[in-house]
Amino acid sequence: MELVVKEVATRIGKKDIVKNISVHVKKRQFVGLIGPNGCGKSTLLKSIYKSIMPHQGTVLLDDMNVLKTTQKKISQHLGVVSQFNEMNFDLTVHQMVLLGRTPHKKLLESDKQEDLDIVEEALRRTNLLDYKDRGYLSLSGGEKQRVILARTIAQQPRFMILDEPTNHLDIRYQIEIISCVKELQIGVLAALHDLEMAAHYCDYLYAIKEGEVYAQGTPEEVLTPETIEALYQIKCQTYINPVTHGLGFAYTI
Numbered sequence: 001m002e003l004v005v006k007e008v009a010t011r012i013g014k015k016d017i018v019k020n021i022s023v024h025v026k027k028r029q030f031v032g033l034i035g036p037n038g039c040g041k042s043t044l045l046k047s048i049y050k051s052i053m054p055h056q057g058t059v060l061l062d063d064m065n066v067l068k069t070t071q072k073k074i075s076q077h078l079g080v081v082s083q084f085n086e087m088n089f090d091l092t093v094h095q096m097v098l099l100g101r102t103p104h105k106k107l108l109e110s111d112k113q114e115d116l117d118i119v120e121e122a123l124r125r126t127n128l129l130d131y132k133d134r135g136y137l138s139l140s141g142g143e144k145q146r147v148i149l150a151r152t153i154a155q156q157p158r159f160m161i162l163d164e165p166t167n168h169l170d171i172r173y174q175i176e177i178i179s180c181v182k183e184l185q186i187g188v189l190a191a192l193h194d195l196e197m198a199a200h201y202c203d204y205l206y207a208i209k210e211g212e213v214y215a216q217g218t219p220e221e222v223l224t225p226e227t228i229e230a231l232y233q234i235k236c237q238t239y240i241n242p243v244t245h246g247l248g249f250a251y252t253i
């Protein structure tokens, strides 16, 4: 699916947090949002998946006008993995991932073999098959994050929004999670803090500063020392990382 966000603006209280932002994610593109803490990445993503209602702009997923569509219908196409996934009641990992099937079901419809097969495949892709009977609340932060990704994969979305999906993860799982999403070959819009990951995985980047698009383009176009210094108020040099052969970054304050 293709995502077209046009001139979205969002205010929280009296503060303009997202100011007239437009974003385009073409079919199967992996597009990143970067920018310092508090610049408005999460608020923009929440405005796109309608967890916050923007006061201006339109959001189209193919021909679906997201801001005018019910959450259930949106969830049949759009999956979201966000930073905070606390819950107060305990389910097993299997039950949590099965919840991903809910948008595709009628009220009280029971689980079919097809749903169980989809859940099994999502657990396999996220390396969670051995965890399936564990209680969700007993898991570490990183394990919980993988369960949320598995639940989102089981939802079989045609577009995914990731809000700092690798927040709790050690470096190996950071790579595994992003690679796993990349393998789905669907459109993705992801807020990422790790610039090397953004350079490696993203086809296109939007750099956000104070609620506006400060720069956009391919990672090579956006991730220049000048742009990084302006975004994060640091000194920066870029180099070719000898291990990944991608862009590397050296910083100091």
Ligand SMILES: Nc1ncnc2c1ncn2[C@@H]1O[C@H](COP(=O)(O)OP(=O)(O)OP(=O)(O)O)[C@@H](O)[C@H]1O
Binding pocket: 012, 013, 017, 035, 036, 037, 038, 039, 040, 041, 042, 043, 044
């Ligand atoms: N519910 C809220 N009430 C008041 N202010 C809010 C609320 N949600 C967000 N903000 C403010 O909006 C600004 C943007 O926050 P947002 O979470 O979108 O930034 P971000 O770029 O995702 O940051 P981070 O990288 O730290 O996650 C921040 O100053 C934040 O304090």
